[in-house]
Amino acid sequence: MQMTMEARLRKLLEAVEMMHQREDGSPFQTRVFRACQHLFPESCSSLELWDRQTGTLTAAYGVDYEPAGLEERLKRIGEVVQRDHPGFPIIAAGSNELMRLSELTTLREFQKTELYDIGFKPLDIRHQVVTPVQSATQLGGVTFNRGGSRDFAEEDLEIIRLFSRQVVIAHQNDRVLSRTLEQQPQISSLDHTPLRRAGLTRRESEVFAWMMEGKRDREIATILGISYRTVTNHVHAILRKLGVETRTAATRAMPKD
Missing domain, CATH: 1.10.10.10 (Winged helix-like DNA-binding domain superfamily/Winged helix DNA-binding domain)
Structure with a gap:
């Protein structure tokens, strides 16, 4: 049954609260996945952040790949995203705009990439929305992924667009509070x-x-x-x-x- 906009907004507010909730000590990526799953239960999500200076990748994938060879698969996905994903150079150029994969390339063209073979094909992922995450030290994004014939609709994009602003704020707050924990003993004394x-x-x-x-x-x-x-x-x-x-x-x- 189609959800009303009121119900969608209610789920959005609940998802935002989950993402900002730090009391249980959950890391940022865990809170993001929890919020994404609440917002779109039928989708899977991922979080990838690259250090601007070192290029080091911090990634987490809320997807159900086969356990065999999982570590090698995820490592390789992190290596080929920058080369194969059409949205990466756009984020690297500083964009904060939401991106729907279908607007960046055709499925036929994307199926020629290694990223599709190792990251999308095993789960029959055909549609994706990317929410850029930018900070002074990191760049990357949160993705919503789904299979089937139905792409993310305009009303989905509007909800994700509102959610994406909160992802950036939550990430900035997490960075601030992480640095604060390192300084806390000095301040407390x-x-x-x-x-x-x-x-x-x-x-x-x-x-x-x-x-x-x-x-x-x-x-x-x-x-x-x-x-x-x-x-x-x-x-x-x-x-x-x-x-x-x-x-x-x-x-x-x-x-x-």
């Missing part, structure tokens, strides 16, 4: 007493500690789980209480014991 004596509240002291680490307001909001506007208000209060006008001056004016 910081003595906030001088800051409290200067009139800063406990939360302002936490914000100031991350300011000293070079974090921007949006990153601090993600780290502390508060809104961007709340962080900017705290920053304004910190500057006022320390009698300075800039973040750099605030760092230099940090109260000493």
Whole structure:
């Protein structure tokens, strides 16, 4: 039965919540797969991210290939995607636009590639939508894949387009929070007493500690789980209480014991 747009939007909101949910400690790719499966249960998905400097691939495939030779198959897929997938050079050029494979090449042409033989043919995948994922350090995408004669319809694309924006945000937040975990021991050991004596509240002291680490307001909001506007208000209060006008001056004016 055809889903109404209201039902689709409800599933979208539920999928977005799954992707942003970090409480159970699930890695980014696991949360993405969980969200993709909820959004399109009849499809399978994949996530591939290349490091811009080293070319190292981080990939995860939510597809049911035969266990025999699985590791070698997935490794080879990661090697040939850049060469065989018509969407890769478009993403590499900086595009953030959703791509439907059928709009980039014909099935007959794509069947001539090694990527089709080892990645698509074993699962009879005929249709794919690619959601680019771009950051300062990585590029790649999340894909939705399905077989059969029916390509992804325009209403499917609209839902995926809305979802793709949240994929990028979730990825950016994951990168911020991953780096934060590495710095957390240093921040936790910081003595906030001088800051409290200067009139800063406990939360302002936490914000100031991350300011000293070079974090921007949006990153601090993600780290502390508060809104961007709340962080900017705290920053304004910190500057006022320390009698300075800039973040750099605030760092230099940090109260000493």
